[in-house]
């Protein structure tokens with residue numbers, strides 16, 4: 220037998236980037252405890268549509284915690300209350316009958332609201348475009364083991380590469396800083412020999428772009444690490460700072 | 472590569488400089504406390520100490536200018552970082568709460584700007600009180616020098632001054648409890664076992680250092696300036 224619950228929702232409605240937003244409330248009477256958070260929102264939208272009302276827009280794609288599309292701020296916490304879980308993988312069994320849940324979009328000037336809970340995260344793409352790539356010779360694929368990489372470096376690079384770019388770090392940061400995202404994207408390339416050639420330009424260009432986009436500074440609150448659905452550590456930010464200092468010190 | 476100016480203005484550069492100036496100011500505070508403790512013990516040791524400082528002449532001006540620069544640079548960065556957060560998030564959350572775990576969001580980290588500004592205001596009053604306060608003189612070993620000990624005792628027997636100082640110094644514990652950890656993180660310390668030890672060390676450092684400073688006005692006030700630790 221699965222439990223059914225009553226959940227009181229309060230969610231953000233906003234018609235466009237410049238429209239004035241507001242909260243709307245709705246009570247769902249039969250939320251199944253095995254539903255994911257997004258399935259609960261599907262049920263909400265179904266009820267809204269059947270009642271002739273406009274559904275609430277929210278972002279998602281994979282619904283299995285790997286694409287980084289979902290990015291809801293749930294009761295003031297990015298991706299909700301569970302550690303290392305994306306909103307799409309959060310289940311309603313984490314809530315109890317009669318709970319009140321407030322759902323907001325990530326709030327940052329660099330992430331303008333497109334509609335309701337959907338925000339434009341192109342700022343992240345522009346940070347990647349600034350330097351989050353490696354240049355390789357075209358042609359047939361190189362032999363996979365041609366470049367030996369220390370196990371430890373490969374592991375750290377992989378840890379940073381698990382960033383799914385959801386933007387929870389920005390959402391949760393009291394300063395709306397993009398340092399964890401940018402740090403992870405820099406570090407996963409700078410840790411590898413393939414990233415070596417462009418490492419200095421990469422760190423400088425990406426750090427500049429993050430400021431250009433209007434994100435805040437990092438005050439070392441480490442809240443980003445706490446909300447990251449894949450558990451990326453603020454050591455990524457330390458790596459970024461070290462690489463930046465090295466790039467500036469080395470002159471060229 | 473970016474010019475130095477551009478690098479210092481980058482979001483990484485700003486934090487590195489907040490950290491460096493912060494560490495510089497903490498080192499200054501250690502020296503300042505060590506010097507202040509000469510008010511206890513041997514008579515006239517305090518006046519001799521301040522007199523030695525004052526007779527450094529141009530070197531003292533250089534040190535003072537350096538200190539003022541560190542203070543101002545640190546304060547400007549701190550205020551600027553705080554202003555940027557309003558720009559970066561013009562519309563705040565209705566509900567916001569920390570997720571805990573590895574987060575360093577604490578009363579101390581959240582109040583850096585407030586404790587910082589209080590320290591800044593305090594600093595102006597502090598310099599005005601002591602550096603530019605009444606200039607009593609005394610003779611020590613045949614040399615006429617400023618009797619700062621008398622001024623210090625006079626000030627701290629006034630409850631308003633004594634408890635004003637104690638209050639500000641207590642708030643400074645918060646600033647340093649987060650600051651002494653954060654500065655190293657700004658300079659590239661990673662999150663891990665070392666970082667945890669540094670955070671623990673920062674709490675101890677902040678408490679011990681500030682209790683040291685607090686002891687002076689507290690002792691002078693409680694003993695009415697006539698405690699046995701202060702020799703005449």
Ligand code: HEM
Pocket residue numbers: 437438439486487489490491493494496497500542545546547548549550552553583584586587588590591646647649650651653654655657
């Ligand atoms: C004796 C005086 C002071 C000492 C020893 C001190 C020490 C520190 C240290 C060590 C940090 C950490 C640096 C970092 O995060 O990298 C810090 C941060 C900070 N300080 Fe101070 N500070 C002092 C005075 C001030 C003053 C006068 C202000 C004026 C506004 C101020 C505002 C701040 C702010 C806002 C931060 C946080 C910066 C951020 O959010 O990233 N501090 N301080």
Ligand code: FES
Pocket residue numbers: 278279280281282283284285286287288289305306307308
């Ligand atoms: S929808 Fe893909 S990570 Fe949540």
